[in-house]
Amino acid sequence: MMGIGSFSGSYFLGWRKQAALLASAGLWLAGCGVDKPVNVERAEAGLPEKIDYNLHVKPILSDKCFFCHGPDKNSQKGGLELATREGAMAALKSGHTAIQPGDLAGSEVFHRIISTDESRVMPPVESNRMLTDREKAVLIRWIEQGADYKPHWALIKPEKAPLPEVRQPAWPRNGIDYFVLQKLEEKGWKPAPEADKETLLRRVTLDLTGLPPTVEEQQAFLNDKSPDAYEKVVNRLLSSPHYGEKMAVDWLDLARYADTHGYTVDRYRAMWPWRNWVIDAFNRNRPFSQFLTWQLAGDMMPNATKEQRLATGFNRNHSQNMEGGIVNEEFRVEYVADRTNTLGTAMLGLTVECARCHDHKYDPISQKDYYSLFAFFNNVDEVGQISWDDAVPVPTLRLPTRRQYHRIQELNARVRAAEVALGQAARRESAASPTAQIDLNKGLQAHFTFDKLVDGKFVSSVQATDKGEVADPVLAPGKSGMAFQSNGDDILKLGKVGVFNRSQPFTIGVWVKIPKDVQKAALVHKGNGDILYNFRGYFLNLRDGKPELLMAHTWPANSIVRLGKQVLPKEKWLHLTMTYDGSSKANGLRLFVDGAETALLTEKDNLYKDILFKGDQTGLMVGADWRGPGFKKGLVDELTVYNRELSTPEIMALARGAGAVAMVRPADRQSFALSQSPVYQEQLHFLQQLRDEKSKAEEEVDEVMVMEEMKTPRPTYLLKRGVYDAHGEQVSADVPNSILPLPERLPHNRLGLAQWLLDPDHPLTARVVVNRYWQTYFGTGLQKNANNFGNQGGLPSHPELLDWLAVTFRESGWNMKAMQKLIVLSATYRQASTTTPAIRKSDPDNTWLARGPGFRLSAEMIRDHALASSGLLSPAIGGPSVKPYQPEGLWAVNGGVYQPDTGEKLYRRSLYTFWRRTNPPPSMNTFDAPSRSYCVVQRQKTSTPLQALVLLNDPQFVEATRAVAARAVNASTDVPGQITYAFRLLACRQPKPKELQILLSFFEQQRKAFTQSPEKMKGWLMAGESRSEATDQAALAAAAATASLILNSDAFITRH
Amino acid sequence: MKNPLTQHLADTFNRRSFLTKAGLGFGSLALGSLLPGRIYSDPGERALVAPPIAPRAKRVVYLFQSGGPSQFETFDYKPFLEKMHGKDLPESVRKGQRLTGMSAQQSSLPLVSSPYAFAQHGKSGAWVSELMPHTAKVADDLCFVKSMFTEQINHDPALTFFQTGNQLAGRPSIGSWISYGLGSDNDNLPSFIVMVSKDAPQDQPLYARLWGNGFLPSKHQGVQFRSGTDPVLFLSNPEGYSTADRRYMLDALKDLNTAQEELYGDPEIANRISQYEMAFRMQTSVPEVNDLSDEPEWVFDLYGQEARNPGTFAANCLMARRLIERNVKFVQLYHQGWDQHGNLPTAITKQCKATDQPSAALVQDLKQRGLLDDTLVVWGGEFGRTNYSQGKLTKTDYGRDHHPRCFTVWMAGGGIQPGLTYGETDEFGYNIVRNPVHVHDFQATLLYLLGIDHEKLTYEFQGRRFRLTDVAGTVVKDLLA
Amino acid sequence: MTDWTLFFGHFHPLWVHLPIGILLLAALLELLSRYISGLEKGISLSLLAGAVAAGFSAWSGFLLASGGGYNTDTLFWHQWTGICVGLLALGAWLSRRRKALYVSRILLAGAVVFMSVAGHLGGSMTHGDTYLALPFGKKEAILAKKLPAEVDSIRLYADLVQPVLEARCASCHNGQKSNGDLDLSSEEGIRKGGRSGAAAVPGDEHKSELIRRIMLTPDKKAFMPANGQPPLTKTEIALLRWWIQSGMDFRKTVTEWKEPQRFVAATYLGMEAGEKREPRLPDVPEAPEAAVRKLTERGILIRPVKAGSHLLDISFASRRGTSPENLKEDLKLLAELKQQVFWLELSRCGLTDEAIRSLAGYPHLSRLILQRNSLTDNGISVLISLPELSFLNVSENLLTDQSIPALSGMKQLKKLYIWQTQVTETGRADLFRRRPDLATP
Structure with a gap:
C-alpha cells in the first residue's frame, strides 16, 4: 500500500480514480497472495x-x-x-x-x-x-x-566435534562434561553439586558390578581422603569378576536368552555354556568388535576355534517350536526373521521388522532390504519343528569334557587302525576263489511272505514270535503268493524286527509295486511320526518318485540322506535292497534295484550320533508313517531282514532267484569271497564292536546350538506379505544402501556383515552401543528410544555428545571397560540426584542432566542386593542355571513341575535363575524383567502393588532381612548400633537422625509385640532354608522386621 | 476445548513420569495427600478420559475354552453330515485349504456326523446338543455366533491371536488394553483377573503372556488368582504376623519414606507409598472375595457341587460372579482340554459335563441379580474342529483336527442381542456362507460394547500407533441389542 | 412408434429453451426500446425466431409425448399452451411488421404468460409437482413431518413408510405420471407393481424390484431414484426393506406389529436404524467442581458417561459398609450434582428409606442400582418421581406387593429387578398384567 501512496503523490488524479486504483490493487494483492488462518x-x-x-x-x-x-x-x-x-x-x-x-x-x-x-x-x-x-x-x-x-541425522557418519567452550571450565572432568555443561549454560542452569561419598559409592558399585558396597568398602572409601580415591574404587570394580555378570544381564535381554525353547511345549535347552562365554568375554574385556564379530560369524572365521563357534550361539537363542503338526517351513522362516529383527534392534537401532510385510512406512528400508538382510541368516541347516525327544536342535557344537575328549580320541585311533586292518584282510582274502554256495539263510533275521494271516497277523517264517500287525489288513495277489496292500494310513508294524544302531551292518530286501499316482511315501522304515522326532532311525522312502535312503539322529544336519538319480517305474514289481556297512558314512548306505546297484546322489553326509530312541525302540514299519505320507494302495511282498551286509552276488540271488547268479565281474566275486571268509568276518566283527563303543562314548557328550553355514546356500526369496511360502523375487545377501553400501572388499556373508557393522563409515553401530551404555547409567539414553534411531524415534538430547562418545569408543579400539570408566568418572555422572524443585518440575526426566541419575533398581539388582547385604549370596560365576524359591504349582498351568534347588544354589545371582519363557520367574517378572521371547534393549521401570507384596512377603526377601538382622545383632552390642549397621548394609549410608529415631521406636514396638505373643515370630524366623541362631529370638525377629522396613523404603529400592 | 474441570484437575497432576508409573490401574492419588478414594477423571491414569461411545457393558467375563471345542458336537447342528458319514471330504469343499501337519498327509479324510442328538430350545429356537442341557435352558439369553473364523491352525499362534490380536508374542492382551483404556472401577482389587481351571486335562498348555501387558505399562498385566493358599502371589504375611502388625509397619514405612522424600525430593516416593496402601487393601479384599462361606446353599445347587472345590471351573465361575459384583472390569477364565485329536466322544462328554452347568449358572445368576444387563459373558475357543475324522474312524471312536475356517462362540448380556443365532456355515460345516465374523471383528465389537472405538485406542511404541485390532476389525452392529 | 420419433422426441427439452430465451429477449428489447433508439429491427427478428423455435419445440414435444408415461391431463394443458405460445409469437411478429406496435406488444405479453404456464406444467411432468418446493426440508423426510408423541400411536405405513415414498419416488411414479407405469403413491399401485414386475413382494425383499433398484450404485442404469436424484439414505433403505420383509402391512400401528419395535423406536428416536447409532443423551450443564472434588475425596467413583457429555456415571462401590451418617453426608453432597447424575450405583450401602429420600427429583437419572439395602415400600415410593428412570434394580430389599401399582405406573421404566424381595408370585403376575412390556427377570 505504501508504494501506491507515493506513486499517486507525483501525478495528481481525481480522488475517484485513485480510490478505484487502490481498491483494485488491494484486490490484486489479496487475490494472488495467500491468507493464512x-x-x-x-x-x-x-x-x-x-x-x-x-x-x-x-x-x-x-x-x-x-x-x-x-x-x-x-x-x-x-x-x-x-x-x-x-x-x-x-x-x-x-x-x-x-x-x-x-x-x-x-x-x-x-x-x-x-x-x-x-x-x-x-x-x-x-x-x-x-x-x-x-x-x-x-x-x-x-x-x-x-x-x-x-539426510536423517542417524544416517550421517558420526563426527568428533571439538569440545565446546564453557563459562565454568573448572567443573568438567572429561570430554562428556563440556557438552553437558554447554547445554546447561544455554538454559541458564547450574549443574548439581557432587553426590556425597556414600551415595556415590553405592551408585557406582551397583552400576559396575550389580552388587552393593560392603560396610568395610564404605568405611575404606570414607577414610580415603586422597583425590583419586574414587578412581581407585572404579578400577577395583572394573577388575572384579562381577563386572562381567552385570554387563551380561543387559546382553541376555538383548540376545533373548532363556533356558527353554518357548512356544507351547517350551521344554529345557542347555544354552548356559554360551552365557559363560559372554560373562568371560566381558571380564576379559574383549574389544566390542571381536565380541560382536564372533557372535555374528565366529564359525566363519579362518580355522575357527571352539570358543569362536560357541559365541555364535547368540543367533540360536530365539524360541523354537516343538508342537506336533506345525508347518515346518513356516517356523523355520520365523527363526530367520527373528535373527534379522534382533540385528535391526540391537546393532542398527532400527525397527527393520516393520519392513517384513511391506516397505518401511517411515525409514528408508524397503522390503527388499529386509530380505537381503534375511539372506545372511537363511543358510542354517535347521528345522522348524524340533525333535519331540529333547534332542538339541541342529546344527550343534559338541562340548566333550576333558575325560570324554581323550576317551573318544583314543577310540577313534583304534577304529581307524581296525579299518586299515580290515582293508588289508579284504585284499588278502578276496584273492581266494569262493568255494561255498550262496546261502541266503545266513544272518536272516526275519522273512515275511505276506501270503496268509494267522489270526489276523502276518508271521515271520524265520521266527514265529516276530509278528506283523496292522488295522484291517488287506491282501492282494503278490510277486509270489499273496502280498500286503497298504491303505496309506494304517501302519504295518513288524514287532521288534530291524532294530539296528549306526554301527551295525544290515540289509533289507523287499518286493514293491508302486501305484502310478504315488510320488511321495514311506515304504519301509524304522522311526516314529515323520518329522516329530526329526526322522530319528533309518528310512527307505519314495520322494518325487525316486528312492530315498535316510538315516538320522536329528535331521537335517545330523543325518545321511541319499536320493536315487532315476525315477522308479510304476505299476511294476521291483525288488529293492538297502544295505548298510555300519560306517556312519554316506557311501556305506547303498541301494540295489532288481539286484543291480543304482546310482545315488548324497545330499547329506554328517551322521555323528546314534539313530536309536532313548526309551523303548520302535521296530520296522511298512506302508505308512504316523502323520507322514502313506504308500496308498501300494503292494509289498517277500520282506527279508539280514543282520549283515549281503555281498553283491547274494543280493542278485535274493532279487533274481539263486540260479540266475553269474559271478562274472571280479568285484562280485571278491564281495562274495569276503562274505564267506571267516578271517574277514571276524575282523569286521571286531571293527563293529569298536565302532559301537565309540558311538556310545559320543552319545553322552553335551551339545550346544551354534550357527553353521550349509555347504550349498539356501536360495532366499522376498516373502510377499511376510508369508513363509509366498515367494517373490529371489534376493542375495546384502545390506541396506540407505545406511551404508557394502564395501567391495567385504564378502556377502555373515563375516562381511560383521565387518560392515564395524566399518568406520558406519553411521549407527557405535552410536547405538554407546547410547545403550549411557542408558544403564542415566536411566534413559541420550537418544530416548534406544530401539529406534529412525524417523519416528525422536532426536537425541545431546547429538554432539552422542557422536563424540561413538567416535571415542571406536577410536579406543572398541574398548568397553574404557568407555564405562569414561562415563562413571565424568562430573555429570557424579552429580547428586537431588535438585531444586524448579528444575525438577521443568525437567522431570532429567533429559538435560542438571542432576545425577536416580531410578528404581532393576529386578536382578534388587534380589542380588538383598542377598549380598544379608551375606547369603553365593559369588560363584557361570555354570548351569539354578532354581531358587518359587510358589508351588506355578508351572502346573503348562504341564511342568518346578523343583526348587537346595543349598548354595538358592542364593546364586539372579542372572543364573532358570528362565522359562512361558512362565518367567514371578518375582523378577513383577519387577519388569522381560519374557525373553524377543530382543529387548529397554526395560520399563514401573511401580505396582504386586512389587510391594514381593518385597514384603516373598520368602527370599523375608529370609534375607532375617540374615541382615543376625549380622547386625552380632556387629554391635547396643540397639542403635545394630540398627545403624543394618541400615548401612541395606542403604549403604549412615541413617539420618530422623530415620534412626523412626526405626528405633518401630524396633521397640515389634520386640514388645513379639515377646508378648511369640507366635508372631514364626514367619520371620522360619522363612527360607537357612536358619540364624540368636540368644534373644524376639530381638532377632524385631530386627528382621526393622530390616524389612528399611528394605521396603525408598533408600533401598531406589538407586540415588 | 477440554471441559475446564478436567483441564484444571489434569494440570495439577500431570507430572508425566509420576503418572506413567502410577498405581494398579485405578485413579492415581493426589500428590502429597494420601486420599483413600479416587480422583475424578484424571486423564493421566487412563488413555481415555471418558469412553467415546456410551458404554453398553461395564464388565466382561470371558470363559475361554482352550484347545478348540468341536462345534459339531455342541452348537452347530449339521444334519447333512449324517447322510455323508464315512464318505471322503470333497475337494470342492476344501478348496486347497492348508491342513495342520497332523492330518495333511492322511490319504483319506472321512466325514463324521455328531453322534449326539440336537434340539431347538427356548423361544429363539436355538440348536443345542444333548451334551449341553443347562446351556440349552438359558438359550434365550444367549447370542450364538456360528460364523467365527481365524487364520491360524496351531494352538500357540491361534491362542495368541485371539488374546492379543497378533499371532506372534509381544502384544498386550484384551484385558490389558481395557485396563489401559478405561482404568479400574474399584480400588482394592486388580482390574484384570485371570483364573485357570485345575480340573481340566493339561493337554494344550497356557502361558502368562496370554494375559500379559506386552508393551503397555506392567500395571495393566492380568493378575492370576490361584486356588492355593495365596490367590495372589505373596499375598499373606509371614506366618503369624497379623494384619494389625502389617498396618503398624506400613505406617512406620510411610513416615520413613516421607522423611526420605525430604532428603531426595523425588515425587516417585509418594507414588510408591500409594502402591503399598493398595497392597495392604488387597490383603483384606482378596481373601474376603475368596471366602465362599457367605453363599447360600442354593448357589451350590445352581453352579453344581463342584463349586465348593476351589480352582475347578465351577468354583471359578462362582468366583467370577463375586468379582463382577465388586466391579472388577475384566475376568478371564481358562478351561483346557478341548483338543480332541482322538477319542473325541468320551473326552468331549467329560469337557461338557465340567463346563455346561457352571457357564449357564453364571448367566442365570448374573441375570437375576440385574448384573447381566451391563456385564458381557463370552464362551468360546481359539478355533473349531474339522468335519472329517483325524486318525482311524471306527463305529464308536474318532478324532477331529483343528479347523480355522468356521467355529461357534456364544455371548450374553452387556448390550448383546439375546436369543439371536448369527451367521451360518455350509451344510458340510466347513465354510461360512453368511455373515463371517473375523477374530478382529469380534475384538472390535467387544471394545465397542465397553464404549471404546477400537481404531482410537492406540499406544505409541517403536514409532507406530499399535491397536488391539492391529489394522483390521469392524464392529458387528447386527449383534447389538 | 419408431425409434426415430422417440429419438427426435428426446430433443424436446433442448428445443423448449430456445423460444423461452428468444421471446424473453424480445420482451426485454421491447422494454428498452423506450430509452435506446434503433432496436426495432432486432425486436421483429427475435419475434420471428421465437415463433419458429416454438414451432419446432411443439413438434418435438408431440413426438416425445407419443412415448407415453405422462399424466394425460397435465400433458393436454402443456401441449396446447405450448402451441399458443408459437401462435402468439407469430401474431406479434406479423402485427409488428404492420407497425401495429401496441397490438404486437399485447400479443408478446400473452406469449410470455402462456410460455411460463407451459414451462411450469412441463417441469412438473418431468420432475414432479413438488419440484419447486423440494429443495427446502427434503433432508429427513420422516422427521420433518411432525410425528405423534406417543410411540404406540405411530402408524407404520402412513407415518413412516409413506413419507419416504412420497419424498423420493412419487414425483415420477404417481397417479398422473407413472414411469414404467408404476404408481408408488398409493397402496394399490404398490401392490400392482409396474412394467418390470412386482415392485414389492410382502415378506420377501429379494423378489421386490423396488428394493433391488434402490440398493444399486448410482452409476447403474436401473438405479432408482432416476435422473440424477440423490440415493435414499441408509435409514430409508433399511426402513423399506424391513417394512417389506415384515409383511408390508398398511394399517397397523407400530406397537401392534409383531416385529420387535427397536427398529421403529430407533427411527423415531433418530438412531440410524441400520447402524444402531447412539441414542441421543440429554445435554446438561457442567457439574459444580467443588462438589465433585469433595465427593471423590470421600472415595466415590465419578466418571463422565461419554466423552463430550457432562452426564455422570457414579458408583458408591468403594463406600460399601460405610456409616449411615457418612452415607447421609455423601447423599447430601450428591444432591448438588442432581442435574448431571445419569447412572447411579448404591448397592450394599446400608441405604434406609430415610436416606433415599434425597434422591427424589433427579431429572435425568436413568439407571439406578439399589441391590441389597434395607429399603421398604415407602422408600421405593420416592423413586416414582424420577422422570427418566429406565433401569431399576431393587433386588434383595424389603419390597412387598404394595409397591407393584406404583412401580408399574412408571411409564418410562424398561427393566425392573425385584429378585429376592418380599414380592409374591401374585404380585409378579399383577405387575405382568399391568405392564407386559416391562422386563422383570
Missing part, C-alpha cells in the same frame, strides 16, 4: 527463527504424513512421496506439486493442511491424525524458507 499466524509467533528440517519438520512429516506418503512405495497415495526432496517437488498426476520452495500459493501441501473442507483436508479425517496449529505454522515457515531437506 488467524490461529496459524498466532502460532507462528512462537516459532524459532530458522526452521531446521531434522529438528522441527521431520518429526511432524514422519508422524503425520509418512503413513501414506512415506518411503513405502506401494502404499503411496496420489503418487506423492514427502520423504525425499525430489518426491516432494515432483509434478503429480493431479497436476499440482506438493511443495514449491518459497511459494506457498503453488504448494498444494499448504492448501491442503489449512483447508477446512473435510473432503480435502490433509491429513484426512479418517486417518485419526491431526495437525496442531503450531505444526501447521512450522510447515508453512519451512516452505517459505525454501523447504530444504537434510
Whole structure:
C-alpha cells in the first residue's frame, strides 16, 4: 500500500480514480497472495527463527504424513512421496506439486493442511491424525524458507566435534562434561553439586558390578581422603569378576536368552555354556568388535576355534517350536526373521521388522532390504519343528569334557587302525576263489511272505514270535503268493524286527509295486511320526518318485540322506535292497534295484550320533508313517531282514532267484569271497564292536546350538506379505544402501556383515552401543528410544555428545571397560540426584542432566542386593542355571513341575535363575524383567502393588532381612548400633537422625509385640532354608522386621 | 476445548513420569495427600478420559475354552453330515485349504456326523446338543455366533491371536488394553483377573503372556488368582504376623519414606507409598472375595457341587460372579482340554459335563441379580474342529483336527442381542456362507460394547500407533441389542 | 412408434429453451426500446425466431409425448399452451411488421404468460409437482413431518413408510405420471407393481424390484431414484426393506406389529436404524467442581458417561459398609450434582428409606442400582418421581406387593429387578398384567 501512496503523490488524479486504483490493487494483492488462518499466524509467533528440517519438520512429516506418503512405495497415495526432496517437488498426476520452495500459493501441501473442507483436508479425517496449529505454522515457515531437506541425522557418519567452550571450565572432568555443561549454560542452569561419598559409592558399585558396597568398602572409601580415591574404587570394580555378570544381564535381554525353547511345549535347552562365554568375554574385556564379530560369524572365521563357534550361539537363542503338526517351513522362516529383527534392534537401532510385510512406512528400508538382510541368516541347516525327544536342535557344537575328549580320541585311533586292518584282510582274502554256495539263510533275521494271516497277523517264517500287525489288513495277489496292500494310513508294524544302531551292518530286501499316482511315501522304515522326532532311525522312502535312503539322529544336519538319480517305474514289481556297512558314512548306505546297484546322489553326509530312541525302540514299519505320507494302495511282498551286509552276488540271488547268479565281474566275486571268509568276518566283527563303543562314548557328550553355514546356500526369496511360502523375487545377501553400501572388499556373508557393522563409515553401530551404555547409567539414553534411531524415534538430547562418545569408543579400539570408566568418572555422572524443585518440575526426566541419575533398581539388582547385604549370596560365576524359591504349582498351568534347588544354589545371582519363557520367574517378572521371547534393549521401570507384596512377603526377601538382622545383632552390642549397621548394609549410608529415631521406636514396638505373643515370630524366623541362631529370638525377629522396613523404603529400592 | 474441570484437575497432576508409573490401574492419588478414594477423571491414569461411545457393558467375563471345542458336537447342528458319514471330504469343499501337519498327509479324510442328538430350545429356537442341557435352558439369553473364523491352525499362534490380536508374542492382551483404556472401577482389587481351571486335562498348555501387558505399562498385566493358599502371589504375611502388625509397619514405612522424600525430593516416593496402601487393601479384599462361606446353599445347587472345590471351573465361575459384583472390569477364565485329536466322544462328554452347568449358572445368576444387563459373558475357543475324522474312524471312536475356517462362540448380556443365532456355515460345516465374523471383528465389537472405538485406542511404541485390532476389525452392529 | 420419433422426441427439452430465451429477449428489447433508439429491427427478428423455435419445440414435444408415461391431463394443458405460445409469437411478429406496435406488444405479453404456464406444467411432468418446493426440508423426510408423541400411536405405513415414498419416488411414479407405469403413491399401485414386475413382494425383499433398484450404485442404469436424484439414505433403505420383509402391512400401528419395535423406536428416536447409532443423551450443564472434588475425596467413583457429555456415571462401590451418617453426608453432597447424575450405583450401602429420600427429583437419572439395602415400600415410593428412570434394580430389599401399582405406573421404566424381595408370585403376575412390556427377570 505504501508504494501506491507515493506513486499517486507525483501525478495528481481525481480522488475517484485513485480510490478505484487502490481498491483494485488491494484486490490484486489479496487475490494472488495467500491468507493464512488467524490461529496459524498466532502460532507462528512462537516459532524459532530458522526452521531446521531434522529438528522441527521431520518429526511432524514422519508422524503425520509418512503413513501414506512415506518411503513405502506401494502404499503411496496420489503418487506423492514427502520423504525425499525430489518426491516432494515432483509434478503429480493431479497436476499440482506438493511443495514449491518459497511459494506457498503453488504448494498444494499448504492448501491442503489449512483447508477446512473435510473432503480435502490433509491429513484426512479418517486417518485419526491431526495437525496442531503450531505444526501447521512450522510447515508453512519451512516452505517459505525454501523447504530444504537434510539426510536423517542417524544416517550421517558420526563426527568428533571439538569440545565446546564453557563459562565454568573448572567443573568438567572429561570430554562428556563440556557438552553437558554447554547445554546447561544455554538454559541458564547450574549443574548439581557432587553426590556425597556414600551415595556415590553405592551408585557406582551397583552400576559396575550389580552388587552393593560392603560396610568395610564404605568405611575404606570414607577414610580415603586422597583425590583419586574414587578412581581407585572404579578400577577395583572394573577388575572384579562381577563386572562381567552385570554387563551380561543387559546382553541376555538383548540376545533373548532363556533356558527353554518357548512356544507351547517350551521344554529345557542347555544354552548356559554360551552365557559363560559372554560373562568371560566381558571380564576379559574383549574389544566390542571381536565380541560382536564372533557372535555374528565366529564359525566363519579362518580355522575357527571352539570358543569362536560357541559365541555364535547368540543367533540360536530365539524360541523354537516343538508342537506336533506345525508347518515346518513356516517356523523355520520365523527363526530367520527373528535373527534379522534382533540385528535391526540391537546393532542398527532400527525397527527393520516393520519392513517384513511391506516397505518401511517411515525409514528408508524397503522390503527388499529386509530380505537381503534375511539372506545372511537363511543358510542354517535347521528345522522348524524340533525333535519331540529333547534332542538339541541342529546344527550343534559338541562340548566333550576333558575325560570324554581323550576317551573318544583314543577310540577313534583304534577304529581307524581296525579299518586299515580290515582293508588289508579284504585284499588278502578276496584273492581266494569262493568255494561255498550262496546261502541266503545266513544272518536272516526275519522273512515275511505276506501270503496268509494267522489270526489276523502276518508271521515271520524265520521266527514265529516276530509278528506283523496292522488295522484291517488287506491282501492282494503278490510277486509270489499273496502280498500286503497298504491303505496309506494304517501302519504295518513288524514287532521288534530291524532294530539296528549306526554301527551295525544290515540289509533289507523287499518286493514293491508302486501305484502310478504315488510320488511321495514311506515304504519301509524304522522311526516314529515323520518329522516329530526329526526322522530319528533309518528310512527307505519314495520322494518325487525316486528312492530315498535316510538315516538320522536329528535331521537335517545330523543325518545321511541319499536320493536315487532315476525315477522308479510304476505299476511294476521291483525288488529293492538297502544295505548298510555300519560306517556312519554316506557311501556305506547303498541301494540295489532288481539286484543291480543304482546310482545315488548324497545330499547329506554328517551322521555323528546314534539313530536309536532313548526309551523303548520302535521296530520296522511298512506302508505308512504316523502323520507322514502313506504308500496308498501300494503292494509289498517277500520282506527279508539280514543282520549283515549281503555281498553283491547274494543280493542278485535274493532279487533274481539263486540260479540266475553269474559271478562274472571280479568285484562280485571278491564281495562274495569276503562274505564267506571267516578271517574277514571276524575282523569286521571286531571293527563293529569298536565302532559301537565309540558311538556310545559320543552319545553322552553335551551339545550346544551354534550357527553353521550349509555347504550349498539356501536360495532366499522376498516373502510377499511376510508369508513363509509366498515367494517373490529371489534376493542375495546384502545390506541396506540407505545406511551404508557394502564395501567391495567385504564378502556377502555373515563375516562381511560383521565387518560392515564395524566399518568406520558406519553411521549407527557405535552410536547405538554407546547410547545403550549411557542408558544403564542415566536411566534413559541420550537418544530416548534406544530401539529406534529412525524417523519416528525422536532426536537425541545431546547429538554432539552422542557422536563424540561413538567416535571415542571406536577410536579406543572398541574398548568397553574404557568407555564405562569414561562415563562413571565424568562430573555429570557424579552429580547428586537431588535438585531444586524448579528444575525438577521443568525437567522431570532429567533429559538435560542438571542432576545425577536416580531410578528404581532393576529386578536382578534388587534380589542380588538383598542377598549380598544379608551375606547369603553365593559369588560363584557361570555354570548351569539354578532354581531358587518359587510358589508351588506355578508351572502346573503348562504341564511342568518346578523343583526348587537346595543349598548354595538358592542364593546364586539372579542372572543364573532358570528362565522359562512361558512362565518367567514371578518375582523378577513383577519387577519388569522381560519374557525373553524377543530382543529387548529397554526395560520399563514401573511401580505396582504386586512389587510391594514381593518385597514384603516373598520368602527370599523375608529370609534375607532375617540374615541382615543376625549380622547386625552380632556387629554391635547396643540397639542403635545394630540398627545403624543394618541400615548401612541395606542403604549403604549412615541413617539420618530422623530415620534412626523412626526405626528405633518401630524396633521397640515389634520386640514388645513379639515377646508378648511369640507366635508372631514364626514367619520371620522360619522363612527360607537357612536358619540364624540368636540368644534373644524376639530381638532377632524385631530386627528382621526393622530390616524389612528399611528394605521396603525408598533408600533401598531406589538407586540415588 | 477440554471441559475446564478436567483441564484444571489434569494440570495439577500431570507430572508425566509420576503418572506413567502410577498405581494398579485405578485413579492415581493426589500428590502429597494420601486420599483413600479416587480422583475424578484424571486423564493421566487412563488413555481415555471418558469412553467415546456410551458404554453398553461395564464388565466382561470371558470363559475361554482352550484347545478348540468341536462345534459339531455342541452348537452347530449339521444334519447333512449324517447322510455323508464315512464318505471322503470333497475337494470342492476344501478348496486347497492348508491342513495342520497332523492330518495333511492322511490319504483319506472321512466325514463324521455328531453322534449326539440336537434340539431347538427356548423361544429363539436355538440348536443345542444333548451334551449341553443347562446351556440349552438359558438359550434365550444367549447370542450364538456360528460364523467365527481365524487364520491360524496351531494352538500357540491361534491362542495368541485371539488374546492379543497378533499371532506372534509381544502384544498386550484384551484385558490389558481395557485396563489401559478405561482404568479400574474399584480400588482394592486388580482390574484384570485371570483364573485357570485345575480340573481340566493339561493337554494344550497356557502361558502368562496370554494375559500379559506386552508393551503397555506392567500395571495393566492380568493378575492370576490361584486356588492355593495365596490367590495372589505373596499375598499373606509371614506366618503369624497379623494384619494389625502389617498396618503398624506400613505406617512406620510411610513416615520413613516421607522423611526420605525430604532428603531426595523425588515425587516417585509418594507414588510408591500409594502402591503399598493398595497392597495392604488387597490383603483384606482378596481373601474376603475368596471366602465362599457367605453363599447360600442354593448357589451350590445352581453352579453344581463342584463349586465348593476351589480352582475347578465351577468354583471359578462362582468366583467370577463375586468379582463382577465388586466391579472388577475384566475376568478371564481358562478351561483346557478341548483338543480332541482322538477319542473325541468320551473326552468331549467329560469337557461338557465340567463346563455346561457352571457357564449357564453364571448367566442365570448374573441375570437375576440385574448384573447381566451391563456385564458381557463370552464362551468360546481359539478355533473349531474339522468335519472329517483325524486318525482311524471306527463305529464308536474318532478324532477331529483343528479347523480355522468356521467355529461357534456364544455371548450374553452387556448390550448383546439375546436369543439371536448369527451367521451360518455350509451344510458340510466347513465354510461360512453368511455373515463371517473375523477374530478382529469380534475384538472390535467387544471394545465397542465397553464404549471404546477400537481404531482410537492406540499406544505409541517403536514409532507406530499399535491397536488391539492391529489394522483390521469392524464392529458387528447386527449383534447389538 | 419408431425409434426415430422417440429419438427426435428426446430433443424436446433442448428445443423448449430456445423460444423461452428468444421471446424473453424480445420482451426485454421491447422494454428498452423506450430509452435506446434503433432496436426495432432486432425486436421483429427475435419475434420471428421465437415463433419458429416454438414451432419446432411443439413438434418435438408431440413426438416425445407419443412415448407415453405422462399424466394425460397435465400433458393436454402443456401441449396446447405450448402451441399458443408459437401462435402468439407469430401474431406479434406479423402485427409488428404492420407497425401495429401496441397490438404486437399485447400479443408478446400473452406469449410470455402462456410460455411460463407451459414451462411450469412441463417441469412438473418431468420432475414432479413438488419440484419447486423440494429443495427446502427434503433432508429427513420422516422427521420433518411432525410425528405423534406417543410411540404406540405411530402408524407404520402412513407415518413412516409413506413419507419416504412420497419424498423420493412419487414425483415420477404417481397417479398422473407413472414411469414404467408404476404408481408408488398409493397402496394399490404398490401392490400392482409396474412394467418390470412386482415392485414389492410382502415378506420377501429379494423378489421386490423396488428394493433391488434402490440398493444399486448410482452409476447403474436401473438405479432408482432416476435422473440424477440423490440415493435414499441408509435409514430409508433399511426402513423399506424391513417394512417389506415384515409383511408390508398398511394399517397397523407400530406397537401392534409383531416385529420387535427397536427398529421403529430407533427411527423415531433418530438412531440410524441400520447402524444402531447412539441414542441421543440429554445435554446438561457442567457439574459444580467443588462438589465433585469433595465427593471423590470421600472415595466415590465419578466418571463422565461419554466423552463430550457432562452426564455422570457414579458408583458408591468403594463406600460399601460405610456409616449411615457418612452415607447421609455423601447423599447430601450428591444432591448438588442432581442435574448431571445419569447412572447411579448404591448397592450394599446400608441405604434406609430415610436416606433415599434425597434422591427424589433427579431429572435425568436413568439407571439406578439399589441391590441389597434395607429399603421398604415407602422408600421405593420416592423413586416414582424420577422422570427418566429406565433401569431399576431393587433386588434383595424389603419390597412387598404394595409397591407393584406404583412401580408399574412408571411409564418410562424398561427393566425392573425385584429378585429376592418380599414380592409374591401374585404380585409378579399383577405387575405382568399391568405392564407386559416391562422386563422383570
